[in-house]
Amino acid sequence: MPRLPKRNHNGGPPLDDYKGPAWGKGDPHRFMHWRSAHKAAWKPKSRDIALFRLAKAEAVGLTYEEYTLELLERGHHLSADDGTRVDEIKRSRKRRGFSHFD
DSSP states (O other), rough: OOOOOOOTTSSSOTTTTTSSOOGSSSSSHHHHHHHHHHHHHHSSSSSHHHHHHHHHHHHHTEEEEEEEHHHHHHHOOOOOGGGHHHHHHHHHHHHHHHHHOO
């Protein structure tokens, strides 16, 4: 019997550390849709939006990826007033092994 996903799980496959398709482990159609949605979420709508995000990220001391992830997850553009949240993101770098950014 297949394992049921956790209550908060959205039903999509894991997309972090992608090591190839999971054809033998589920519905390939669902996998392809989730992978496509993941790529679309990370692609900025225009060059100007990418440059805007980069400038905002540099202003608060984050990478483009960290800033964009915060925007995608919480829908909030970080600013200098969000120092507590920025510090949390920087601390999570060390847990993930990205301390070379500091």
